[in-house]
Amino acid sequence: MNITGNTVFIPGATSGIGLALALRLQARGNTVIVGGRRTERLERIVAEHSGLDAVRIDTADGDSIQTAATQVLADHPDLNVVVAMAGIMQAEDWTGPDFLATAERTVTTNLHGPIRLVAAFVEHLRTRPGAVFVTVSSGLAHVPLRVTPTYNATKAAIHQLSEGIRLQLEPAGVQVIELVPPAVRTTLMPGQEDSPIAQPLDAFADEVMDLLEAQPDAHEILVEGVGFLRFARERGVYDATLARLNASDPHAARV
Template sequence: MDLTTSTVFIPGATSGIGLALALRLRARGATVVVGGRRTALLDEIAAAHPGVDTVRIDTADPDSIDAARREVLDRRPDLDVVVAMAGIMQAEDWTSDDFLATAERTVTTNLLGPIRLAAAFLPHLRGRADAAFVTVSSGLAHVPLAATPTYNATKAAVHRLSEGIRLQLEPAGVRVLEIVPPAVRTGLMPGQEDNPVAMPLDAFADEVVDLLVSQPDAREILVEGVKFLRFAETSGTYDATVARLNATDRHAV
């Protein structure tokens, strides 16, 4: 994926990691389309960042995905990269009786969302010469945070999904790349923007884009700060890492 020539659609990029990456990709020369649910935020982004295109999309709504696909491809028939960025992270208490709604909402957004995006855009991407479908998992795919069991599970599923579809899509000409964030200072959960344990957003986004450029054949984009989670099991430190993560009582994406 050549960042200087790619046309990139990023659903879930009106704030946080998605917007930070969108702006950096644009600065590197890519054509960028930002997607999100809230039209007011999209209008603000378009006004503040000339050259960044915007499209309304709710990845929890199949009809919205279909409408966005038509709009994006009508405007940008040269689209060659889709980044499935949209996600939610909410605390759950499975010892209570009211966790189901949160769990279902998390599965719909974090797992069905990327699957539906793939179904919508892969027919187009398979026809491009240098196409990529980018997933966003988490360090919590590999080490669980007690407060967010369904989030952990959906990100583990995104990781394994990425591994599986790569085997099918790369021979068909579509690269599959997985971005694996650690805790990052965003508004993903209450208090996370001020979490001293989390990685500063700008530092994370800068490192990700540097890795995209320096590791063009990478399957996973792993900033240094996520590796203790990603490799906890294979390094023999899993139990200690689980204890360390949950002892901090901090959010780790």
């Protein structure tokens, strides 16, 4: 991925990692469109950051994705990068009766959402030079956190989805990059924004931008702090890493 000169749509960019990357990409000379469910947040972001565009999108709703795609492509026919950032992470207790709704909502947002985004944009992306689709998985795709089993599963699925669609899309001219965050200080889960274990948001976003610039042909973007999860099995330390992760403060370890 070239770090500049793109037109980038980021569903899930009204806060946290998505917004941090949107602002950095804009500063590097890209046209950036942020997407999110809450119109008031989108309006505030556009007002506060001159040059950003915004489109309402709910990635848990297939119709909303199609409507947003139509608007983005009409307004920005040069679009060549889509970053499937939107996701949710919620604790579940599978020993009780009330986990199913949370599990289903997590699958709809975290897995169906990116699949539907590919479906909505891939035909257009195949016509654009320098086309890129960015998926967002997690270190927890490789070592699970006890309190978020469905989140872990959806991110493992995103990892394999990224590997699979890359085999089809890259020969067709669309680069597929998987961004693999560690725990980052965002509001993804309660208490995570203050976690001493999680990586500060600005440090994470800066490292991601540096890696994108240094590795334009990368398949995965792996900041230093996610390696202990990403390569635990390959390094023969999976069981120890699993125990270490789940012995931590559950709010601090979440990714």
